[in-house]
Amino acid sequence: MSKVVAIMSMSLDGYVADLNDGVTEVFDWYFNSGDVAFHAGGADPMTFKVSAPSAEHLRALWSELGAVLTGRRTFDKAEGWGGNHAWGPAFVLTHHIPAGWPRPNPNVHFVTDGIESAVKQAKAAAGGKSVGVHGADTIQQLLNAGLLDAIRVDIAALLLGSGVRLFDHLADAPAVLGSPRVIAGIGVTHLRYPVRKAGSNDRAS
Numbered sequence: 001m002s003k004v005v006a007i008m009s010m011s012l013d014g015y016v017a018d019l020n021d022g023v024t025e026v027f028d029w030y031f032n033s034g035d036v037a038f039h040a041g042g043a044d045p046m047t048f049k050v051s052a053p054s055a056e057h058l059r060a061l062w063s064e065l066g067a068v069l070t071g072r073r074t075f076d077k078a079e080g081w082g083g084n085h086a087w088g089p090a091f092v093l094t095h096h097i098p099a100g101w102p103r104p105n106p107n108v109h110f111v112t113d114g115i116e117s118a119v120k121q122a123k124a125a126a127g128g129k130s131v132g133v134h135g136a137d138t139i140q141q142l143l144n145a146g147l148l149d150a151i152r153v154d155i156a157a158l159l160l161g162s163g164v165r166l167f168d169h170l171a172d173a174p175a176v177l178g179s180p181r182v183i184a185g186i187g188v189t190h191l192r193y194p195v196r197k198a199g200s201n202d203r204a205s
Contacts, residue, residue: 042086066129
């Protein structure tokens, strides 16, 4: 059964980007935390250089994912991933479809009728695999709607001090999560928490 999984890199003090939407510091571990090469796909492939534990973490993550769900802010910042996201079909939650889209044969789709429709479409496209979620606002919407199954957060070894927080606008707090799985990398700690729902247990991740 397809699961909806939040996937973000975050500073220890809870920021996923700086005040200008910059992510260089929180993403630095992808490129400067080791000597193991990990090749990402998509229209603009990148090669990450990470520690062995982080490479194992990324291999498992990439194999799990079949689609991605994100917000318009992340889509704009990523310049639409060149029309081809590395995790498969991408579904962008937005009020208005941007100029120049949709493009011929893209794997980027726009959802204008709400978060529940976006989840339904992304799950259908994922082919039984998980749907990875980018973007603080989209993740908050999913949590508030009870539509998120797990949170994968990569805690970068830094304190950013200010910027965009991952969990700023939660409707029902405190939100108690299940027990985490922990992978210690170099310059980063990978955590995965199941999101507890009514009638569930913390082994649902």
